[in-house]
Amino acid sequence: MSGETNRLTALAQEIMEHPVPREMDVLLSTGEQVTIALLCMALEKRGYRACSFTGGQVRILTDDSHTKARIREIDSSTMRSQIEQGNIVVVAGFQGVDDNGNITTLGRGGSDTTAVALAAALEADECQIFTDVKGVYTTDPKVVESAKLLKTITFEEMLELSSLGAKVLQIRSVEFAGKYKVPLRVLSTFEEGSGTLITLEEETDMEDPAIAGIAFERDEAKLTVAGVPDVPGIAYKVIGPVSEAGIEVDVIVQNAAADGSNDITFTVKRAESDKAKEILDTVATSLKANEVILDRKICKVSLVGVGMRSHAGIASKMFKTLAEENINIEIITTSEIKISVVIEERYLELAVRALHSAFDLGEASSEKVSE
């Protein structure tokens, strides 16, 4: 059924460029409704009793923000009664109803989020999401061949990995699962295996590595506005106009110089860097800044792991590893469970492999993949 949302959107746009959101939801929600009916038929054909439900039918109550609604509450009574009768319950994702019974859709990330919300409402042992990958790896197996499939990962680590580019699960569903403490398992639709379990608890094994995985983002660009005055609100004056133009700003660092001036540096997607530069040129003029410098060939590499909290020396080991490879670090940012560095793009693979090896994340080459 892939492509159905595009087909429906095209129908709407034949009529108006910006379709009424309420009606857009009535329209788009039919896509999943078709799917649940067909899935139930397929189950019935294989001899299972199955029953489909739209979001409205199981009262997935949302707010009334059409096309980007958020789930408030789910009434699990209908589902429970069906399950007690031995029926498989198939619920349409991505949709709900507001207080007045209007159909809403959840927007981006809504399908996985529905699954998690249903698991929470049903107090399920686990929510399993079948995708096109076997689970979450220590890093991208395309870059590091020995990348290891993680048996478990914490919600926090998963959130950091997701937003950093390990595109396994819709981030919104991970947040939701973390909030409601729903154990979430990612598995492959196409291959056998137990996938990766995303849990609340940190691995308790003392021998566990401090690092869960290495995430990276290509196609970044770095912008520096040099010599802005060191006054309150200056960061907002620089970053604000860029954000307001719809450009997503990632890593931000600010260095106050001894002479009372400031450099503000941040990264954006490379595709948006020219537009950002243009905006900043105007900003720089009005702020009487020295110059705006654009570096289009950088990338970001991040170590993620809740173990960082208890393991000292992760950062210094990271910097040492990169130094040994003669990789210059341009920006460093840290959070409680993540260290990110911005480096020249051409060193991306080298950096990821060196770090993966330095932190012993890979499968031993002689060892059979356990998974």
Next chain:
Amino acid sequence: MSGETNRLTALAQEIMEHPVPREMDVLLSTGEQVTIALLCMALEKRGYRACSFTGGQVRILTDDSHTKARIREIDSSTMRSQIEQGNIVVVAGFQGVDDNGNITTLGRGGSDTTAVALAAALEADECQIFTDVKGVYTTDPKVVESAKLLKTITFEEMLELSSLGAKVLQIRSVEFAGKYKVPLRVLSTFEEGSGTLITLEEETDMEDPAIAGIAFERDEAKLTVAGVPDVPGIAYKVIGPVSEAGIEVDVIVQNAAADGSNDITFTVKRAESDKAKEILDTVATSLKANEVILDRKICKVSLVGVGMRSHAGIASKMFKTLAEENINIEIITTSEIKISVVIEERYLELAVRALHSAFDLGEASSEKVSE
């Protein structure tokens, strides 16, 4: 959106030949849901405020006969509140929900029936159904050029005309309109005009013609089982097996002969006549009937009009008219507001034109079409 139901049905049949009816309804109901959303967008684009609702959202309560449900009740409160706010209410036809909130579809004739049911629930002044014809004519304008568009017709007449082949409205919706006394107007989607109003009351004008219109059916075949014993239940023994084979039996006449034997004659669709003949041959043998005669070249012509009740001599005028054209009548059947004759198919146009003229149904050729 035409062809959508076929597309969805094909999807289901890729999975199973006889899809589960409950899931079939979940699937098929999406067709109208797409349409109502798009219609509302088109209205909004033209500057009208509009709001779409699925059958479930306005609580079109039906029985639980999936794929052929019947409407039991409609809760008009949501619609009334929308209308009071000045919004156009667009409701999905062809669908509802049962007592347990399962989605149902109404099957054949369900869309027009929904419209009538909504009008009844809202106590509307009139239910207007836009079709591809200008309204109901005294007979088929393709056969009789002077056929006149009727300004009004009664439910009873419409029912007789519908079932006889004037395919203007789904008969089920006319029955429903008659039952709930909803004035029903048929209009053209493509041409201006006030169409035909289907009402409860007979035209009160004394000068009104007794006949509302002339209906006809081509492609009929006549079957006679000659010489069956004249005993109770014989008609069922002959007709029963044909009906049970799914063949629709139309006009039925039985003539008891003086010698205690019987001829049973009836008509079927020509396409099904060979199959019917085969069944009857077996029946005839077991009943020791003389023979089974199949005539594949007959048609049926019917005069319809509530005026027949008060106007004498309609039947004799009809027979006289046909006799003057040398048309032999093979079967005659009558009801309170209808006289049907079965004649040779080659006389169909001649008979319809002669009767149309004899009963003064046409527009005077000099007169401008008033409509």
